[in-house]
Amino acid sequence: MSDIANAFTDEVVTNAHAKLVSVPGIDGQVALVTLDNGFDHTKPSSFGPGGLESLNAALDEAFDAKPAAIAITGKPFIFAAGADLKGVPSITSREQGLELGQLGHKVFRRLRESTIPTFAFVNGVALGGGLEVALHSHYRTVSSSAGALGLPEAFLGLVPGWGGTQLLPNLIGASNAVTVVIENALNQNKTLNPKKALELGVVDAVFGSADFLEQSLAWAAKVLAGEITPERPEIDKGQAWDDAIARARAAVEGKTKNFAPGPVKAVELLELAKSTDITDAASLDKGFAAEDEALADLLLTDELRAGLYAFDLVNKRAKRPAGAPDKSLARKITGVGIVGAGLMASQLAMLFVRQLKVPVILTDIDQERIDKGVGYVHSEIDKLQGKGRLSSDAANRLKGLVSGSLDKSAFAKTDFVIEAVFENLDLKKKIFAELEEFIAPETILATNTSSLSITKMAADLKHPERVVGFHFFNPVAVLPLLEVIKGEKTDDATLATAFATAKALKKSAVGSADLPGFVFNRLLIRTLGEVMNAVDEGTPFEVADNAIAELGMPMTPFTLLGLVGPAVALHTGETLAEAYPERFHNSPGLEALVEAKKSAVWSWDSGKQEVDPEVASLWKQGDKPSTAEEVLERTRRAFAEEIQIMLDEGVVAAAEDIDLCLILGGGFGFWNGGITPYLDRTGTSEAVNGKRFLAPGVASVK
Secondary structure, rough: OOEEEEOOOOOOOOOOEEEEEOOOOOEEEEEEEEOOOOOOOOOOOOOHHHHHHHHHHHHHHHHHHHOOOOEEEEEEOEEEOOOOHHHHHOOOOOEEEEHHHHHHHHHHHHHOOOOOOOOEEEOEEEEEEHHHHHHHHOEEEEOOOOOEEOOOOHHHHHOOOOOHHHHHHHHHHHHHHHHHHHHHHHHHOOEOOHHHOOOOOOOEEEEEEOHHHHHHHHHHHHHHHOOOOOOOOOOOOOHHHHHHHHHHHHHHHHHOOOOOOHHHHHHHHHHHHOHHHHHHHHHHHHHHHHHHHHHHHOOOOOHHHHHHHHHHHHHHHHHOOOOOOOOOHHHOOEEEEOOOOOHHHHHHHHHHHHHHHOOOOOOOOHHHHHHHHHHHHHHHHHHHHHHOOHHHHHHHHHHEEEEEOOHHHHHHHHEEEEEOOOOHHHHHHHHHHHOOOOOOOOEEEEEEOOOOHHHHHHHHOOOOHEEEEEEOOOOOOOEEEEEEEEOOOOOOOHHHHOOOOOOOHOEEEEEEEEEOOOOOOHHHHHHHHHHHHHHOOOHHHHHHOOOOOOHOOOHHHHHHHHOOHHHHHHHHHHHHHHHHOOOOOOOHHHEEEHHHOOOEEEEEEOOOEOOHHHHHHHOOOOOOOOOOOHHHHHHHHHHHHHHHHHHHHOOOHHHHHHHHHHHHHOOOOOOHHOOOHHHOOOHHHHHHHOOOOOOOOOOOOO
16 A cells, blocks of 8 residues: 555545447547446545546556547536545645645546547536546536536645646636636635636536537547537737736735635746646646645645635534534424614525525514615515526515515514614513514524623513524625524524524524624624724734734724724624623723714725824824734734633534634634634644643644
């Protein structure tokens, strides 16, 4: 067994099966190689050392048969989903990483360097190494129903390491390759659909799924006969290439501040590809060797291990929320009521009606507000129809499900009512008390509060057991996190229904105890507090705002403050300061900002970012400035302290849920695994708490 095979002892091997088929119009036979790991589409085929060796053996068999052509395809719905990443945690040496890269290149490039024409019939999902198999082939077709195509490696902290960085830009141009390798990967792992893949030149033809293989073989016959010659654009290797690389660097800087080594290395490899001649074996040797070296380096970085940990959280833990009762206890939702018709409530109405397809009723204090809320939902449905994402009939059906009423008795027909009004406990209690007069005893009362006590909100109700926190993040359509908060008397049926409804809404739910700020906002306010307190003490705004980029937040604290709104941040901060006065402190500067009704710290009136002069005069500063390093250190320590207290309090089940909330609710970087792997890696966890949050190797090399 090779050294790299030792790291993949649990590999689910994707076997490659070769068979000869006769095709009308082809003199001779086609060697058709099918990739199949023996499972259905829910377990995609991937490439570990065993899978690569199986493909190599199948190619031996195919070449020995001296066919007219060789074609690669996959099992139903799946072509291949890239490298088998489950073995990565077992890679302990750079040599193993180097061997994995070299093995992939050795096998895949046989398709490129073949004197027999080679085809990739991409019948389904083709990601990472799966798409690279296709890129090595001379010609490519794709099924119109293929779920996703792309090179997502930079998203995880890797690079396309089996030819992608060298072949793709030389096939479709540097600008298009930057879109696929960098911009799409860093934009929430965006992928290509078949139509877009054809438009970019990644594939040569798209065929319907019903008889995809037959059509692809018929097309191959025409290619072999010279009746079809797929277009290959001339690649601009001048200024256009350099401009694309500059764009890629800016994208990586903007998304990761260059703290994620994978995307940085991917850009370097795309730049190298400018000098790669993909028709020359020696030139390819150089380019592929650079990919091997990059892969060997990146596989042993903590950032990659943290990225894989984060990926696992989002794709596995998020689908099985810790603390969720048995789903069989969940009640069916046949109608939804929404109290409030402002922007947040209207966004919720749009989400509920689109995903649940049940009647949704909005209410507010006057008809004008209600009409505006219903109108918002209708306009959003019209936008979807305009983009071709809804048919005319479907749009009309959804519109027909949304209505408004001043009379709360209309809520009698609902099973789930959620309030989205101003953050005032007395107001929310009053609303729920009024609703109890009209709704059934089993109807759930959910609150979108971001920090107030669910237990207090339910305290005076006849049925406090049906009250649950259901905290969405803004914008509702974009952010996947939903915090589900259990009050003191919330029963299992209510909680189970809340988790089931979150899933039906296509949100990722994380359970939280009923403590101020719950998960995300508690940590966010603690972080913002440290930065604002540093400014109060005398630290320049620019220094404090840019000091914590290493934490992996998608925007700076003061940019985020402008998005959230100073008044909202202050209100939440006051709630937390009242509960935890020893750690949360109101910022006099923020209070002055809110009192003056200023919406942000930064101004761009001069054409560049600078402190709003009014804010500078309002925000009184002391004479004890901190350096950027000091602001970063105090913020790291605050994070570590607050997370440990939250775990001790039982706010969430485990540190993994903290990370999940920060990733899904705030876009924290995958390369930091959210936050706890980063705090472990920097030694902050042990310095503050005397222990790590995660065991060695869970989200790190060791």
